Amino acid sequence: MENRPLEYDYTVAKMFMFTTIALGIVGMLIGVILAFELAFPGVNTILGQGLAEFTNYSRLRPLHTDAVIFGFTLSGIWATWYYVGQRVLKVSMAESGFLMFIGKLHFVLYMVVVVAVVASLFLGITTSKEYAEFEWPIDIAVVVVWVLFGVSIFGLIGIRREKSLYISIWYYIATFLGIAMLYLFNNMEIPTMLATNAAGESGIGNWWHSVSMYAGTNDALVEWWYGHNAVAFGFTVPIVAMIYYFLPKESGQAIYSYKLSLLSFWGLMFVYLWAGGHHLLYSTVPDWMQTMGSIFSVILILPSWGSAINMLLTMKGEWQQVAASPLIKFMVLGSTFYMFSTLEGPIQAIKSVNAIAHFTDWIVGHVHDGTLGWVGFMIMAALYHMAPRVFKREIYSKSLMVSQFWIQTLGVVLYFTSMWIAGITQGMMWRAHDEFGNLAYSFIDTVTVLHPYYAIRGVGGLLYLVGFLMFAYNIYKTMSARPVEESELQNASPMGA
Amino acid sequence: MNIAELQAYGYFALVLLLVVVLYSYIYHLYSTDKKKGGHDYEKFSNMALNDDIGDAPVSPMSDDKEK
Numbered sequence: 203m204e205n206r207p208l209e210y211d212y213t214v215a216k217m218f219m220f221t222t223i224a225l226g227i228v229g230m231l232i233g234v235i236l237a238f239e240l241a242f243p244g245v246n247t248i249l250g251q252g253l254a255e256f257t258n259y260s261r262l263r264p265l266h267t268d269a270v271i272f273g274f275t276l277s278g279i280w281a282t283w284y285y286v287g288q289r290v291l292k293v294s295m296a297e298s299g300f301l302m303f304i305g306k307l308h309f310v311l312y313m314v315v316v317v318a319v320v321a322s323l324f325l326g327i328t329t330s331k332e333y334a335e336f337e338w339p340i341d342i343a344v345v346v347v348w349v350l351f352g353v354s355i356f357g358l359i360g361i362r363r364e365k366s367l368y369i370s371i372w373y374y375i376a377t378f379l380g381i382a383m384l385y386l387f388n389n390m391e392i393p394t395m396l397a398t399n400a401a402g403e404s405g406i407g408n409w410w411h412s413v414s415m416y417a418g419t420n421d422a423l424v425e426w427w428y429g430h431n432a433v434a435f436g437f438t439v440p441i442v443a444m445i446y447y448f449l450p451k452e453s454g455q456a457i458y459s460y461k462l463s464l465l466s467f468w469g470l471m472f473v474y475l476w477a478g479g480h481h482l483l484y485s486t487v488p489d490w491m492q493t494m495g496s497i498f499s500v501i502l503i504l505p506s507w508g509s510a511i512n513m514l515l516t517m518k519g520e521w522q523q524v525a526a527s528p529l530i531k532f533m534v535l536g537s538t539f540y541m542f543s544t545l546e547g548p549i550q551a552i553k554s555v556n557a558i559a560h561f562t563d564w565i566v567g568h569v570h571d572g573t574l575g576w577v578g579f580m581i582m583a584a585l586y587h588m589a590p591r592v593f594k595r596e597i598y599s600k601s602l603m604v605s606q607f608w609i610q611t612l613g614v615v616l617y618f619t620s621m622w623i624a625g626i627t628q629g630m631m632w633r634a635h636d637e638f639g640n641l642a643y644s645f646i647d648t649v650t651v652l653h654p655y656y657a658i659r660g661v662g663g664l665l666y667l668v669g670f671l672m673f674a675y676n677i678y679k680t681m682s683a684r685p686v687e688e689s690e691l692q693n694a695s696p697m698g699a
Numbered sequence: 700m701n702i703a704e705l706q707a708y709g710y711f712a713l714v715l716l717l718v719v720v721l722y723s724y725i726y727h728l729y730s731t732d733k734k735k736g737g738h739d740y741e742k743f744s745n746m747a748l749n750d751d752i753g754d755a756p757v758s759p760m761s762d763d764k765e766k
Contacts, residue, residue, distance in 0.1 A: 210752060292756050364746060364760070365759060368743065450747050456741070460743050461728040465724065465725060
């Protein structure tokens with residue numbers, strides 16, 4: 203033992219890689235089912251009327267969103283944290299029994315929360331707040347899991363050998379602090395068993411049931427401050443952390459401008475928190491708040507593009523790598539989709555555009571070009587880069603990776619183009635009226651017109667799921683592929699045919 | 700001066716402050732490498748590129764103790 207050279211310890215990273223893939227499959231599968239339920243309503247009762255309660259759209263929808271956000275994405279964030287954190291701080295988790303214990307506890311408690319969330323949502327136990335459906339006992343468990351993540355971050359920073367913190371570490375810290383603040387304030391709730399209603403009755407409802415501490419417009423404001431910033435600190439900040447590590451490492455290129463990465467970091471931190479109001483345009487929220495939400499959303503283009511352009515310019519002079527390596531393809535397309543959706547979002551947040559876009563499928567399209575094209579691609583690329591280093595084996599198949607890339611790219615394109623057309627059609631039809639102000643169409647008219655686009659969206663989602671299964675298979679086979687030497691792992695990942 | 704006028708002045712002052720803060724930060728980032736004892740920020744990219752456990756840190760913790 204004494205003479206063995208010190209190595210990075212990826213035990214916890216491996217555990218989270220497993221949940222990234224498993225929960226990714228679950229979340230995306232439910233997503234595809236939902237897409238086909240919208241296109242073909244019969245799918246809602248596919249397992250018969252008796253089980254319709256568990257298969258209908260409204261019961262499954264929070265399971266999809268929560269599985270991909272808090273299952274797939276969060277696991278991906280943690281898998282990469284337990285990998286990147288050690289490497290850029292130049293300290294191994296094997297050096298601290300305490301941090302190793304915290305890491306494993308973090309994973310085990312997270313699993314407990316996952317089981318509780320899946321069970322409760324399937325049973326229809328929910329607070330009915332979007333992306334914050336978990337009831338109070340689960341919320342408390344989530345806080346404990348989050349604190350363990352924080353202990354892991356600051357514990358590892360505490361024993362580091364590298365004095366300066368690499369830019370990715372700043373982004374991971376921001377993820378931790380941002381979500382901590384958002385989650386606590388949005389989930390302030392009162393268990394109904396502690397409450398007394400106007401008629402003087404107390405101990406109302408089940409013990410796990412709760413109501414939000416905020417009411418009406420205030421509740422909506424807090425909810426969308428949380429909802430939008432969950433996108434910020436769940437889908438943007440930690441994914442930027444990943445690309446700032448994995449793209450330079452895989453390509454062997456230094457970040458184009460480290461200074462620009464710092465400027466974009468502080469820009470993003472300052473601007474993002476004010477933009478949530480754009481979800482409540484034309485609502486009962488004060489007008490100045492709506493305007494502020496719009497303006498900050500437009501300004502948000504600058505720091506977002508600062509990071510994205512920085513990544514594309516990192517490939518300057520090395521573009522042949524994009525053609526040669528499917529792993530680089532995933533990351534370059536990921537950052538391109540990041541630019542695309544951070545331009546699309548601000549456009550939708552402009553009040554006059556929002557008058558058409560609000561509540562339509564265009565919003566759903568926007569979310570998915572960001573999550574499928576940027577978040578999904580980047581997390582898969584990160585795992586592809588990690589797999590050879592974690593398992594000390596080459597990636598099983600390069601050609602499988604290339605096919606996966608093109609199948610999923612086609613899937614994303616079908617998804618967002620169909621939702622653009624559907625959304626704008628919907629928006630225009632809802633607004634259309636005759637010279638006396640009578641609405642030109644009834645709601646069912648829009649549903650009929652949108653049917654083909656819903657079917658195309660279902661196919662797009664299915665293609666993405668197929669690609670994800672190819673990814674899962676590739677990683678699974680990597681565990682038993684050709685063993686590689688340390689020297690092959692410096693930059694470009696070794697890949698089998 | 701009524702409240703609306705005050706808000707307008709306050710708004711202008713805030714925008715001015717933010718512009719000054721932003722450009723001072725950019726100036727700081729681009730001028731600090733030339734100064735004695737300043738950071739060469741671009742060197743920090745090497746934290747990702749040379750991240751084996753045996754690689755020399757870009758700015759080792761032990762620097763503190765030597766000073």
